[in-house]
Amino acid sequence: MLTERQLLILQVIIDDFIQNAQPVGSRAISKKDEVSFSSATIRNEMADLEEMGFLQKTHSSSGRIPSEKGYRFYVDHLMAPFRLSKQELEKIKNTFQEHLMEYEKVVQKSAEVLSDLTNYTSIILGPEVYETRLKQLQIIPLSSHSAVAILVTNTGHVQHRSFSIPVDIDSSDLETTVNILNERLNGVPLVQLNEKMQTEIIDLLRKHTKNFRNAYEYIRAALMDDQPVKLYVGGKTNIMNQPEFKDIDKIRSLFSVIEEENQIAPILRKNADGIKVSIGHENELEAMRDCSLITATYSLGDEQVGTIALLGPTRMEYSKVISLLNVLSGQMNKTFQSWYETK
Amino acid sequence: MLTERQLLILQVIIDDFIQNAQPVGSRAISKKDEVSFSSATIRNEMADLEEMGFLQKTHSSSGRIPSEKGYRFYVDHLMAPFRLSKQELEKIKNTFQEHLMEYEKVVQKSAEVLSDLTNYTSIILGPEVYETRLKQLQIIPLSSHSAVAILVTNTGHVQHRSFSIPVDIDSSDLETTVNILNERLNGVPLVQLNEKMQTEIIDLLRKHTKNFRNAYEYIRAALMDDQPVKLYVGGKTNIMNQPEFKDIDKIRSLFSVIEEENQIAPILRKNADGIKVSIGHENELEAMRDCSLITATYSLGDEQVGTIALLGPTRMEYSKVISLLNVLSGQMNKTFQSWYETK
DNA sequence: ATTTAGCACTCGTCTCACTTGAGTGCTAAC
DNA sequence: GTTAGCACTCAAGTGAGACGAGTGCTAAAT
Incomplete structure (x- = not known):
């Protein structure tokens, strides 16, 4: 079991790394307001956390970065809920304002808003036609x-x-x-x-x-014999903004995944209700092994279900993304329900 | 005016550079079968060709690469016609074999074939709806x-x-x-x-x-108020295969151009009949300043015209691409004519 | 008058040694 | 249990030297 202090340190490290994409050192942590013990103490704790598999080093004398297990723990237990800003909520609302009565357009717009607000790539799977x-x-x-x-x-x-x-x-x-x-x-x-x-x-x-x-x-x-699994993608180029993807080969293989509907569609399709987070190797596809995919579902009318997803590096703003997906899928549900109510 | 020998050397240099993407040195040229003079002679000629603006150096003691003016001259006067292979012609034909009677599908397939056969990115503009x-x-x-x-x-x-x-x-x-x-x-x-x-x-x-x-x-x-200028793109990731685009920023800006319909569409639209080659700075868009764009037109029925284009580095296989576009646009014309003949 | 051989020179690239600095792990003192 | 101190590690940056591909120029050969 983790002590309070270890939890705090783990959280601080992950938050920091998500922000800065740089290994976090003990001294940097000790300087944070919420931390009151010395860098030496932190070093000891970090060594323990590493031994338990929550952290790892990029090389023997570097600061720590979260491991996939670390992210998993963070997502499941540590992460602070994210408060979306006024502007962000506003932007989402606007997507649903102009009431064009076509789910295709709403979905396309949603994908754009999502990628816009996150700097990740959004993928929305249309409903089962x-x-x-x-x-x-x-x-x-x-x-x-x-x-x-x-x-x-x-x-x-x-x-x-x-x-x-x-x-x-x-x-x-x-x-x-x-x-x-x-x-x-x-x-x-x-x-x-x-x-x-x-x-x-x-x-x-x-x-x-x-x-x-x-x-x-x-x-x-x-x-x-049409196969109408439509995929809506927003912010493809956002992938290239992430420092972990400065390697062209990685980008290329990720792009192939995104462009090939039959690779990504089944993965998105098989999600149950609610939000699901797949971190790194939890993803089936080789090309996504250093990405995280966060998915949520929305429904059109009573039966048909589609999937919204955000694809980013494992160093993802999980908290923000999950909040966003919650809000957006809620809005979509509301909107579609009002169109297709079957009473 | 250029002498015969200068023409030959220019052609050899450009052909070689298009193949290998490496500056071409005098010694390498002198070894080619079609060249019978010494490297020193070639050096002299190259110096002249450079002075005239057809060639340039990457640094003071490097071999030569073609300048944009050089490519332009090559395309206009030098380039040998390209013989497409049996397999290539076969592949194109197959695209039109299965007669799905929808130009959208034919156009999409054509884009795929084009990018497949060239390793460049193909962009096809749908006809004016x-x-x-x-x-x-x-x-x-x-x-x-x-x-x-x-x-x-x-x-x-x-x-x-x-x-x-x-x-x-x-x-x-x-x-x-x-x-x-x-x-x-x-x-x-x-x-x-x-x-x-x-x-x-x-x-x-x-x-x-x-x-x-x-x-x-x-x-x-x-x-x-629909705006149905449909753009069909094939082989987006091909851009990343070209050694001149190993810089992420370049790729990103090119991608933005390709993805934004209203950037590229007007450029494609304004082409007259026949094949047009735009080299480097001849392109309007900043992001395409080290690309070449080769466009051809096709027509659907009697009036509506669409555009096929291939986007690659200035170091492009002009000859092959032009042949391909000729064949493909011909096939498209033939196919569409048979569908929409107005007699 | 061309063409060519020869040679000095240039510049990018690679390698290697060296330095710097961020960060760790461990030990001993608090 | 916590912290200060110190030796150690490693990535990244820097500069010198070697190498090689290629040029430009000059003088000799054709």
């Missing part, structure tokens, strides 16, 4: 041999796909198909769409259209 | 107090906007308005939409709807 429900399906002909299929969900999400119409498809068949689909599939979650089509609609279509298989397949293909 | 013509307008209600407005163009481009419906708007008014707009505005270029609405449609609307001003304003606002 497949949990949303079909509102309307439409085929709009563009020319004699092409058309665009549009799918609208209850959240106002629009998904579309152009396709060319083979000669053996009758345009009235297409129309009939769409009508039937609209009638029968309204309110069905996108994720069940395929299944429902296969089981319930096919017979109906067979009855009412000449060449049902073709028209049906075309509409299905046009709308189904 | 406003030159496309309105195909259909739709309002799809989401709930009692919200709806999504969808606009489809003749190119299959879909633009949408959710909005909340104020209580004083009658839903039948909305419907009537949309019907009238569709009837009257089909085929009108988006850029004229606003004007046409103001002049021709307003009277009609006044006649047929109770509270025309509101419904009309809402639809207008919902669809108009």
Whole structure:
């Protein structure tokens, strides 16, 4: 167990290091107001803390820096709650002021605000589109041999796909198909769409259209194989501001992670409610081994959940970031709830 | 005027430097097969070429590197045409094989292929959406107090906007308005939409709807103030592979340029037909002062024009890039023409 | 009149020894 | 238990020397 004094010293060291990114020496600590014992005493305590794995040295005669275990302890037990400034709260509020009624835009703006207020990189994962429900399906002909299929969900999400119409498809068949689909599939979650089509609609279509298989397949293909996991990223270049990332190779590998949706998306997706902090090697991805990722969730309406995350060095302002994510996800929830209340 | 020998030497130097990114010395040149004179002779010629401004030294006793004037001369007069390899041509073709009928996707793929084949960063500016013509307008209600407005163009481009419906708007008014707009505005270029609405449609609307001003304003606002200059970027991290960009500050400022659509878009937009090469300080933007930007145009249907560009260091494989852009823009033209032929 | 060989000179880069300073660990005194 | 004192460590900075790639110039060769 740690003594009071050790707790204090650990906290001071981590706070200082988060601020200055420099190893913290015993003399520097002894000068702080909240510390009243001599540097020698502190040295002894630091040696103990190091032995316990909370601190480490960059070289044998350097000051201490927090280890990942140290950060973990800090986040779990030590960290003082952060009071966001008036301006910061104001900035967040403003994001939700202009009420454009599209979650895409709100999310994009949120990502920008987050990265702006933190100097880290924000990543927001859009909500699971497949949990949303079909509102309307439409085929709009563009020319004699092409058309665009549009799918609208209850959240106002629009998904579309152009396709060319083979000669053996009758345009009235297409129309009939769409009508039937609209009638029968309204309110069905996108994720069940395929299944429902296969089981319930096919017979109906067979009855009412000449060449049902073709028209049906075309509409299905046009709308189904999209993979709409949208990622919104803000402040990509902020990564480069952090002194721990002055190495180009590190930046490059981090960028690859951020740009590749299928690398980062599953990691963000699998978070339960609340705020989760992943420090250094707690992250799955090799490229993030000296980063911390802090995630929170938000929900759109009743069912669909998205994730907000901030990516920074392990030397992160955990306290501030967590406060920010709390406030922001709360705002998002409130806003979206008011749009999509299902009562 | 330059002598034959000077031309040869200049070409050899630039070719070599483009390959190796190292200052080229007289001895290295004299060893090349196509060069038959001694290093001393070459030194003399190099001194002359430097005096004329085509070459420069990194320090007083270093080999020569091309100046911007040197690159300019190379591009205009010296450069040997590049023969693309079978595999490269194959890769480009494959991009257009799977015929997804959406220019957005084709353009995105093209950007990826370009950056992939060059190790530079590709930037493609989407076509001027406003030159496309309105195909259909739709309002799809989401709930009692919200709806999504969808606009489809003749190119299959879909633009949408959710909005909340104020209580004083009658839903039948909305419907009537949309019907009238569709009837009257089909085929009108988006850029004229606003004007046409103001002049021709307003009277009609006044006649047929109770509270025309509101419904009309809402639809207008919902669809108009989007700014759909889409930028497709491929191979962002390629920038970091170039040895001239091992400085983080340079990378950061370049990234800012690439990410900020309104910085780079106007520059790309203002290109005439054909291929244009901007070397170093010929670029307007400060951040691009040691880059070259090579742009080409493509057209979608008959009127709308977009731009493909490659961004790399001034030490760029001009010859290869120009060949690639030629082939790719040709392919894009061909593909899009077949989709949107207006006969 | 060119072209070339030869040589002195320049400058960046690498290495090595040396210094400095921040910081530690340990011991002995308080 | 706490602190002062001191020897020790190591990173980072500095300056001298060696090296090598490359130049410019001059004088000889073609």
